[in-house]
Amino acid sequence: MKGMSIIVKKVTQLLSGIIFLYGIYIITHGHLTPGGGFAGGAIIAGAYILLILAFGSDTIKLKNIEKGSSLTESLAIFIVLLLAVLAFFLGSKIFFANYLPKGQLGEIISAGVIPLYNIFIGIEVAAAIITIFLALIIFKEEITK
Amino acid sequence: MMNSLIPIFVILPLATAFLIMILGKFIKGFQKVITPLVLLFLTVLSFYCLLNNHSNSFTYTIGGWEPINNIPIAIHLVMDGFTLILLVIISLIGFLASFYSISYIAKFTSENNFYALLCLMITGMNGVVLSGDLFNLFVFLEIAVIASYALVAFGTEKNELEASFKYQILGGIASFIILFAIALIYWRTKTLNIADISVLLLTTEQNTFDVFVQILLISGFGLKAAMIPFHAWLPDAHSSAPSPISAMLSGVLIKAVGIYVIIRLFFNMFIASEEISILIITLGTLSMVIGVLLAIGQWDIKRLLAYHSISQMGYVILSVGIGLLLMARGTKPTVAALAIAGGLFHMVNHAVFKGLLFLNAGAIEHRINTRNLKEMGGLSQEMPATSATSLVASMSISGIPPFNGFFSKLIIIIAAVQAKFYLLAFLAVFVSIITLASFMKFQRYAFFNKKEYNTNQKIKEVPFPMIFSMAIMGILCLVFSLLAFPDIRDQILGPAVDVLMNAGQYTQTIIGM
Numbered sequence: 001m002k003g004m005s006i007i008v009k010k011v012t013q014l015l016s017g018i019i020f021l022y023g024i025y026i027i028t029h030g031h032l033t034p035g036g037g038f039a040g041g042a043i044i045a046g047a048y049i050l051l052i053l054a055f056g057s058d059t060i061k062l063k064n065i066e067k068g069s070s071l072t073e074s075l076a077i078f079i080v081l082l083l084a085v086l087a088f089f090l091g092s093k094i095f096f097a098n099y100l101p102k103g104q105l106g107e108i109i110s111a112g113v114i115p116l117y118n119i120f121i122g123i124e125v126a127a128a129i130i131t132i133f134l135a136l137i138i139f140k141e142e143i144t145k
Numbered sequence: 146m147m148n149s150l151i152p153i154f155v156i157l158p159l160a161t162a163f164l165i166m167i168l169g170k171f172i173k174g175f176q177k178v179i180t181p182l183v184l185l186f187l188t189v190l191s192f193y194c195l196l197n198n199h200s201n202s203f204t205y206t207i208g209g210w211e212p213i214n215n216i217p218i219a220i221h222l223v224m225d226g227f228t229l230i231l232l233v234i235i236s237l238i239g240f241l242a243s244f245y246s247i248s249y250i251a252k253f254t255s256e257n258n259f260y261a262l263l264c265l266m267i268t269g270m271n272g273v274v275l276s277g278d279l280f281n282l283f284v285f286l287e288i289a290v291i292a293s294y295a296l297v298a299f300g301t302e303k304n305e306l307e308a309s310f311k312y313q314i315l316g317g318i319a320s321f322i323i324l325f326a327i328a329l330i331y332w333r334t335k336t337l338n339i340a341d342i343s344v345l346l347l348t349t350e351q352n353t354f355d356v357f358v359q360i361l362l363i364s365g366f367g368l369k370a371a372m373i374p375f376h377a378w379l380p381d382a383h384s385s386a387p388s389p390i391s392a393m394l395s396g397v398l399i400k401a402v403g404i405y406v407i408i409r410l411f412f413n414m415f416i417a418s419e420e421i422s423i424l425i426i427t428l429g430t431l432s433m434v435i436g437v438l439l440a441i442g443q444w445d446i447k448r449l450l451a452y453h454s455i456s457q458m459g460y461v462i463l464s465v466g467i468g469l470l471l472m473a474r475g476t477k478p479t480v481a482a483l484a485i486a487g488g489l490f491h492m493v494n495h496a497v498f499k500g501l502l503f504l505n506a507g508a509i510e511h512r513i514n515t516r517n518l519k520e521m522g523g524l525s526q527e528m529p530a531t532s533a534t535s536l537v538a539s540m541s542i543s544g545i546p547p548f549n550g551f552f553s554k555l556i557i558i559i560a561a562v563q564a565k566f567y568l569l570a571f572l573a574v575f576v577s578i579i580t581l582a583s584f585m586k587f588q589r590y591a592f593f594n595k596k597e598y599n600t601n602q603k604i605k606e607v608p609f610p611m612i613f614s615m616a617i618m619g620i621l622c623l624v625f626s627l628l629a630f631p632d633i634r635d636q637i638l639g640p641a642v643d644v645l646m647n648a649g650q651y652t653q654t655i656i657g658m
Contacts, residue, residue: 074166081160088152094209095152 003056012054019047023122030118031111037118041125048126049133059141066134073127080120083113150190151205151222154232154271157183162264169257176260177247184240184267191232198229198640202654204277217338217656221277225651226640230489231274231405234496237621238396239267242389245504245614248607249389249511259299259387266292266393270401277655279327279337286323286402290316290369293398297386308381315378319368326361329354340655343414343648351416359421362410363428370403372462373432376455383454384447384516388507391447395454396500400492404458408465412645413652417473426466430569433459437576441583445516446506449587450499453542456576457495463573464488464557467564472646480563485645486638487556494549494625498541501618505535508607508615509591513598518587522594527604530612532592534619539588541622543581548622552629 003009023043030036052062087097103110161183169176202225210219224232243263250259269289276282294316298309331337333354334345346355364375371379379399383391411421436456443449465488471481508531509524510516525532541548544555554577561570606612628634644651 071167071170074163078160078163078167081156081163085156085160088149093149094207095156095205096208098208 004054008054012050016047016050019050020044023047023126027118027122028108028115030122031114032106032108037121038125040118041122042129044122044126045129045133048130052133052137059138062134062138062141066131066138069127069130069134073124073131076120076124076127080117080124083116083120087113148203148205150194151203151224151275152207153190154187154275155222155268157187158264158268158271162261162268165257165261165264169260176257180243180260180264181240181247183264184236184243187236187267187271188233188240191229191236194224195229195233195637198226201225201640202644202651204655212656215656216336217341220281221338221340221655222275223277223655224275225644225654226638226642227405227409227489227644228274230493230638230641231401232271234493235267235270235274235397235401238393238496238500239263241500241614241617242392242504245392245507245611246387246389247610249507249611250387253299253387259296262292262296262299263390263393265289266296266398270397273402274405277339279330279339279342282406283320283323283327286369286406287320289398289402290320293382293386293390293394296390297382297394299387299390300385304381305385308378308385312378312382315368315375319365319375322361322368323365326358326365329358329361333358338656339410339414340652343652344656346414346416351418355415356418356420359411359415360424363407363421363424366403366407366410367428370399370407370458370462371432371455372403372428372458373435373455374428376432376436379455380448380451383451383503384445388447388503388510391450391507392500392503395451395503396496399454399458400461400496404461404465404492407462408645411469412472413648417469419470419473422466422470422473425469426463426569429459429462429464429466430572431459432456433463433576434572437579437583441579441586444518446509446518446587446591447503447516449518449583450502450506453580453583454495454499456580457491457499457542459576460554460557460573461488461492461495463569464491464560467561467566467569468645471564477564478646480560482642482646483556484560484564485642486634487553487560489638489641490556490628490634491550491553493628494541494553494622497618497621497625498538498548498550501534501538501615501622502542504611504615504618505531505538508611511607511611512604515598518590520598521591522598523592523596524604525592528606530606530615534615535592536588537619537622539584543584544577545581547626549625549628550622552626556629 023040026035026043027037027040030040084096087099088095090099098112100112102112161179165176165179202223205222206219207222208219212218250256253259266289269285269292272285273282273289276285294309294313297312298305330342334342336342336345368375383395386394432455436452436459440449440452440456443452464484468481468485468488471477506516508528509521512528513521515521537548541550544551554573558570558573561573628637
């Protein structure tokens with residue numbers, strides 16, 4: 001896949017970092033403000049997709065990234081499940097119980113396990129969207145060859 | 146003790162699916178070992194719960210949220226007699242199909258994806274039957290059917306992709322209708338808990354709005370269950386999938402996400418009304434008669450079996466519909482109980498013999514690479530185990546004693562006669578005879594005619610895992626006949642019938658009102 005012009009590349013370089021940070025903000029404030037793991041994950045994936053579209057890459061490299069992202073996705077969702085099952089052993093045999101201290105309302109570190117779920121769901125969603133995007137690109141490259 | 150076992154049915158297959166995707170990449174053969182083991186464990190667990198269940202319901206609140214002012218705010222998982230029957234057949238057929246896949250799926254690439262999707266499908270079905278909450282039921286239903294879309298297309302040939310596409314479109318329409326109906330229910334009752342909705346519907350007057358919602362739900366879940374006006378996707382999807390998946394789809398999926406939900410909602414959530422019961426009986430009768438008439442002309446084995454699934458599901462819906470009608474009229478409760486028990490009994494039996502027939506078809510396809518009945522013949526000498534088990538399953542589905550299909554059809558017919566539906570009883574007998582005819586055709590062309598296929602190598606019997614799964618199912622065809630004895634039937638199916646007959650008891654155990 002070819003890259004785009006220098007203007008697009010420069011603007012993307014400037015923007016993608018900010019978009020990435022914004023995604024992290026949405027995820028970490030999931031329990032306080034609207035948004036959360038899913039929305040933030042989609043934004044983070046957007047930052048990566050922008051870079052790949054602007055700069056282009058060869059298929060072999062993309063395949064390697066795809067392997068990594070699909071592994072990350074499975075691992076992240078497995079950790080979410082582990083966190084939920086851990087509640088089963090810590091919090092009197094209740095699945096999905098909130099076993100960490102709840103903290104002060106409105107603080108960034110509060111609400112027990114919910115921020116942790118948000119973080120791992122964010123990673124999972126970002127990795128899944130990147131995987132789908134890469135699968136489509138790789139498929140198209142293989143068709144045109 | 147039993148309560149805390151409930152989430153295991155959802156967590157364990159879900160965790161297995163992700164573990165396969167992670168560890169399967171590094172450990173060779175991990176997926177083949179872990180999937181049957183996990184499903185075997187679930188089978189044992191569900192049998193343990195079934196045998197220790199003395200007509201109790203167990204509920205589990207996720208996150209441990211207690212009801213406030215008698216309003217249940219937690220997501221409930223409910224395990225009662227009816228759920229347990231479904232859990233047993235899901236885990237049992239799932240275990241046998243995954244064990245069968247060890248040899249069958251070896252010819253495909255990306256085995257990891259296959260087993261992970263199979264585990265996800267089982268997670269979805271377990272979730273649907275356990276959920277006591279409409280929206281979660283919908284989410285789990287989507288998990289199950291989306292995994293099945295991918296599994297139908299697993300061969301990635303032209304036919305398979307086309308079948309999967311058709312299945313996705315019709316399944317998408319069904320999901321949309323179901324979601325719309327759930328939204329309307331939420332709008333009317335302001336709650337999604339099935340037990341809570343049932344209390345609210347009991348205390349308010351029924352109007353046309355409720356009837357509209359009921360019709361929407363019948364069409365949506367009817368599409369998932371492939372009742373006759375909505376059956377277009379089933380023959381393609383079930384015949385194109387890999388054979389163990391066909392066995393899962395036909396044996397379990399249409400029951401768990403279609404028939405189970407219809408029965409649960411119309412018995413335990415809505416108030417039984419005569420019009421709706423007549424509609425359900427009509428759909429069941431249509432499926433039963435038209436399904437078998439479409440089946441008899443088929444020459445593709447798996448298509449023939451798929452059409453028979455529609456027809457046999459017609460029996461279940463017909464029988465349960467008779468039970469619902471009698472309950473709505475408030476007459477003859479013993480006959481209603483018999484009709485419901487007959488329907489559930491036939492549902493369990495169908496899972497076993499139709500699963501077995503699809504595994505047989507897979508075994509034939511594995512060896513001679515064709516599904517066309519005209520290109521087979523004389524396989525009974527080369528493949529004695531396949532031939533013997535398929536004979537058992539054919540006799541079972543056509544209702545020949547002493548196999549299980551005979552007894553369940555007998556109970557359905559007796560119930561229909563006792564409820565004075567003589568025409569329906571006659572149609573049930575008539576359909577059974579045509580079923581026998583079409584399975585005699587299957588036996589003759591596949592196993593006893595002269596050889597029609599041309600191949601240079603000698604045809605061998607299929608490998609051990611495939612024979613093992615088929616043999617177990619063949620034995621189960623005989624063992625399930627035991628349910629015909631009233632004592633054993635009351636022990637196994639009795640709790641399920643109780644749950645369906647007493648809607649008040651169901652709500653009481655969940656929200657304690």
